[in-house]
Amino acid sequence: MKKTLIGTAIILVLASLVLVVAKNNKRTTDGSVKVGAVLFLTGNQAVFGEEIRNSLLLANEVYNADADTNVELLIEDSQDDPKAGISAYNKLKQQGVSAMISAGDQVSYALSPLANNDKLPLVMTAAAAGEINGDYTFRSFITARKQAEVVGNYAVEDLKSKNIGVLYINNIFGESYLDALKAALHDRAAVVSEEAFNIADSELRTQITKVIASEPDAIVISGFGPGYTTAFNQLRQYGWRGSILTVNTLSIPYVFNTIAPANLHDTYFTDTNFDISEPANAKTAEFIKRYKEKYKTNPSFIGAFAYDMYTVLGSAIQKCGSDPEEIKDCLLDIQGVDAMLGDIDFSTHEMRVPLYVKKVEDGTPAIVKVIE
Amino acid sequence: MDIIPQLVVNSIIAGAIYSMVALGFNLIYGTTKFFNLAHGTVAAIGGYTVFYLSKSLDFPVLPSVIVGVLFAGCIGYLVDKSVFRALRKKKASGMVFLVASLGVMTALQALVAILFSSQFQTLSVGSAKVYQVFGGVITQVQAIILLCVLLIMAGLTLLLRFTRFGKAVRATSDEEEVAKIVGINTNKIIGRVFFLGSAIAGLSGILVGFDTGIEPAMGLSLLLKGVIASIIGGIGNVYGGVLGAFLLGFIENFGIWKISGEWKDAIAFGVLLIFLLFRPQGLIKK
Amino acid sequence: MEYFIHLGILVAIYAILALSLNLVIGYTGLLSVTQAAFYGIGAYATAILITSYDVNFFLSILIGMAATGLAAFIIGYVLSRFDGDYFALGSFGFNIIIFSIFMNWQELTRGPLGIPGIDRPSLFGFVFSDNTPFLVLAALLAVLAYFLCQFIVHSSFGRVLKAIREDEKAIQIFGYKTGYYKLVVFIVGAMVASVGGSLFASYITFIDPSSFHLNESIFVLAIIILGGLANNKGAVWGAAFLILLPEALRFVGFPTDIAAQMRQVVYGLILVLLMLYRPQGLMGEYKL
Numbered sequence: 001m002k003k004t005l006i007g008t009a010i011i012l013v014l015a016s017l018v019l020v021v022a023k024n025n026k027r028t029t030d031g032s033v034k035v036g037a038v039l040f041l042t043g044n045q046a047v048f049g050e051e052i053r054n055s056l057l058l059a060n061e062v063y064n065a066d067a068d069t070n071v072e073l074l075i076e077d078s079q080d081d082p083k084a085g086i087s088a089y090n091k092l093k094q095q096g097v098s099a100m101i102s103a104g105d106q107v108s109y110a111l112s113p114l115a116n117n118d119k120l121p122l123v124m125t126a127a128a129a130g131e132i133n134g135d136y137t138f139r140s141f142i143t144a145r146k147q148a149e150v151v152g153n154y155a156v157e158d159l160k161s162k163n164i165g166v167l168y169i170n171n172i173f174g175e176s177y178l179d180a181l182k183a184a185l186h187d188r189a190a191v192v193s194e195e196a197f198n199i200a201d202s203e204l205r206t207q208i209t210k211v212i213a214s215e216p217d218a219i220v221i222s223g224f225g226p227g228y229t230t231a232f233n234q235l236r237q238y239g240w241r242g243s244i245l246t247v248n249t250l251s252i253p254y255v256f257n258t259i260a261p262a263n264l265h266d267t268y269f270t271d272t273n274f275d276i277s278e279p280a281n282a283k284t285a286e287f288i289k290r291y292k293e294k295y296k297t298n299p300s301f302i303g304a305f306a307y308d309m310y311t312v313l314g315s316a317i318q319k320c321g322s323d324p325e326e327i328k329d330c331l332l333d334i335q336g337v338d339a340m341l342g343d344i345d346f347s348t349h350e351m352r353v354p355l356y357v358k359k360v361e362d363g364t365p366a367i368v369k370v371i372e
Numbered sequence: 373m374d375i376i377p378q379l380v381v382n383s384i385i386a387g388a389i390y391s392m393v394a395l396g397f398n399l400i401y402g403t404t405k406f407f408n409l410a411h412g413t414v415a416a417i418g419g420y421t422v423f424y425l426s427k428s429l430d431f432p433v434l435p436s437v438i439v440g441v442l443f444a445g446c447i448g449y450l451v452d453k454s455v456f457r458a459l460r461k462k463k464a465s466g467m468v469f470l471v472a473s474l475g476v477m478t479a480l481q482a483l484v485a486i487l488f489s490s491q492f493q494t495l496s497v498g499s500a501k502v503y504q505v506f507g508g509v510i511t512q513v514q515a516i517i518l519l520c521v522l523l524i525m526a527g528l529t530l531l532l533r534f535t536r537f538g539k540a541v542r543a544t545s546d547e548e549e550v551a552k553i554v555g556i557n558t559n560k561i562i563g564r565v566f567f568l569g570s571a572i573a574g575l576s577g578i579l580v581g582f583d584t585g586i587e588p589a590m591g592l593s594l595l596l597k598g599v600i601a602s603i604i605g606g607i608g609n610v611y612g613g614v615l616g617a618f619l620l621g622f623i624e625n626f627g628i629w630k631i632s633g634e635w636k637d638a639i640a641f642g643v644l645l646i647f648l649l650f651r652p653q654g655l656i657k658k
Numbered sequence: 659m660e661y662f663i664h665l666g667i668l669v670a671i672y673a674i675l676a677l678s679l680n681l682v683i684g685y686t687g688l689l690s691v692t693q694a695a696f697y698g699i700g701a702y703a704t705a706i707l708i709t710s711y712d713v714n715f716f717l718s719i720l721i722g723m724a725a726t727g728l729a730a731f732i733i734g735y736v737l738s739r740f741d742g743d744y745f746a747l748g749s750f751g752f753n754i755i756i757f758s759i760f761m762n763w764q765e766l767t768r769g770p771l772g773i774p775g776i777d778r779p780s781l782f783g784f785v786f787s788d789n790t791p792f793l794v795l796a797a798l799l800a801v802l803a804y805f806l807c808q809f810i811v812h813s814s815f816g817r818v819l820k821a822i823r824e825d826e827k828a829i830q831i832f833g834y835k836t837g838y839y840k841l842v843v844f845i846v847g848a849m850v851a852s853v854g855g856s857l858f859a860s861y862i863t864f865i866d867p868s869s870f871h872l873n874e875s876i877f878v879l880a881i882i883i884l885g886g887l888a889n890n891k892g893a894v895w896g897a898a899f900l901i902l903l904p905e906a907l908r909f910v911g912f913p914t915d916i917a918a919q920m921r922q923v924v925y926g927l928i929l930v931l932l933m934l935y936r937p938q939g940l941m942g943e944y945k946l
Contacts, residue, residue, distance in 0.1 A: 003940060007895045007940050010940075011898045011899065014899065014902040014903060015662075017902075018662075018902055041918030042482070042919060046490035046918075047490040047587075049918075050915075054915070075917075077918035077921070081868070081869065082862050082864060083858075083869070084904075090661040090665075091661050093660060094659075094660065106864070106868060109772065109866075110862050110863065113863050170634040170761065170762075170769075170770060171770040172771050175769060196632060196634040198633075202580070202584040202587075203584050205382040205625070206379060206382050207633045209375055209382060209629075210629060226492045226584065229585065230494075237500060237509055237511060238378065239509065254491050255492075258493070455930055467883060468883070470879075471879070471883050471933050472930050474876060474880070474926075475925075475926040475928070475931075478923075479923045479924075479927050479930070480926070483923055485919045486923075634762045635758055635762060637754050637757075637758055638755045638759075638762075640754075641754040644748075645751045645752070645755075648747060648748050648751075649739060652740070
């Protein structure tokens, strides 16, 4: 009996703490609008979550400095787990957010039906593969499908490849990339080997051995994480002298700088205009400078997408107010926002930005083809 | 590059890495008899220490490695002293140790992520030197790993067989109660074993860091492979762990060759199950 | 309010899982780490049946239980050859293998793409799309699970289980075929876990293999250790505790850039402290 009482007491204490959390932050400062963000700050993709968080905080600072309406940014951890993501979503909703940001395909998949039900605009980032459903869901990112299409066409048309070997990550990103690549290649080229690696694998020796042994004209690598980074060095170590085509993960500074420059010859990748060494416009240069000052490390396109996404949201809030419905309509019609990655257009619920094929020459990326 | 010789080399490299983890794990398991989930995180800590010293503070490589190994050993020792020793006193069961070690692993891993962020970092600089061996390619770091495994294996064997410390360790592993009766200060012995085993783990983390790279969560997967290697080789036995590790390396790599990379973990655990079914005491009996 | 209802649903689902694992570990003494796999089979069964074959949720629970029961029969049969530590390792191995199947048998499970768009349950025309009715459903199933486990545990079958836990050799001498009992309780535990999985799939409306990895099994294990092994009330309590704890930790205002990681540190420390100072859990009778 006593144990049951103690037990119930402990649960009540915890429950009331949870209640306090939820109620406490409900205090509304005059005219303050709230935006919630559910990010994977722990888990396998924590490194991306960290960058998104940093960029959002930076964007929030910049926005509040100029704008009339103050926007409060509330960030919660989804632990890269759909159910924890839903908990975070509910908590933020409780605190009265007018718009929601989410990171990651799995979490966004779980949140999207909720957001549509609650009529709350949800903008997802770092989500390259899931489908967008419903009126209230938007994506601020580049899809794996799109990158695969571009790479497939480039390999066939520009590099005249007939046989392609593929190394891909065994998750939603890699799978959807592989499917789209095959569709893009169609009959024009054959995929002679497809080898998967897991996100936690840090070496791909045998997969690489198999791919090279299948004697392709070009090798495509799609994915991210430790295995992705080591693949480039290992491919060259094992004697691969041909072309490598890959996704924009390569452009991330800590990935790019980890690979020995000598191993990056004949390497092509799809990317946005975001370039650390040669910022495409003043806004990008500003962002890079501020990010480096504040966080002592380089941002990548992941931070750029998050930053632009917030800029757009801020712009929508500025123009249309704090009502979620209005924000959603505003996003669809948004135009002329001063963003880094290009002219932001959300009318199809997907942020459309120009895409490029870049080649690594003398250790720095150079644009070789403009796509859109 | 021929495929079979390369696969053989790959298997040997994988086996060497797993061996190092198995050596440290086996040593500690022998005396404590529980699965310490935090062992892998100690390996990561070793790697990150070297990262901090050599990349942020610009220390030369060799001293950094030595400090890294010692520091990892200290962390292992401290964890034992603060957590596991108390649990041993209470005669807690394996499950309690397991959950406690889970707590330690979670906390330490998160601390590393706070201090160093979750980015995947590599310890090596520049392009790796590569050797051709019987038609396969091996890098300098990988060759060093192999060498270290052989040295540590030899060192441990000598230590366990010919020193008084070694005898005390073996006594404690066989039967802790009896060892105590005979007058051995088992807690002190176990503490030192933790230091030694964790130092080895630290070295393995450092070497993996040079070969590929480090990230805060790298510990668990390394540990699991080390555990499988130890079991199929014969748990508690120094040679067994190494043998098991190389066997695991071969089966995994040839398995990937024949099936595919995504089944790698299932293959490793499948091997474990087969051994548990048909030869639970492992390849080499204690 | 929505937030609490959501947490309540999670507590109900994890209570079901904890109760199921308690049967195997707490009462029979078999350290099994396969629960996430069985939970996953139930979830995938419901997901596939609802999305591809338009089967009713409640029917899918039953089919899921059958599928899980079959898997548990095979796995349990193999595992019954081991005892103690090796049982644990073997169950570990099976968890990883089943996880790999979820990930890689793409024709069936869509692999890493996961299965989105799982409908909420419907019964005679009433759809449980709001969370409140779903909470009622989940709570009802949890209560059923609780009474089922209590019934098993207090029956003569349950007494044999406890005897196996205390001293298997002794009871074998009396002629009890312990292997049979162990297998049955393993299968029953798996089937109860599968119900939790079906609820989970329909609640979150999207599942993918990452929800059924080893960490889930370890999480459920931590729940019953904290609640106290061999105590069904403890299992429910433990579920409530471990679900509410991370949420309550959001209360502690860590600086945003390290908040998430700091919470993990605190979570880990709490586990360690609990093991140091109260290893039998809150209500445990089986002193570990």
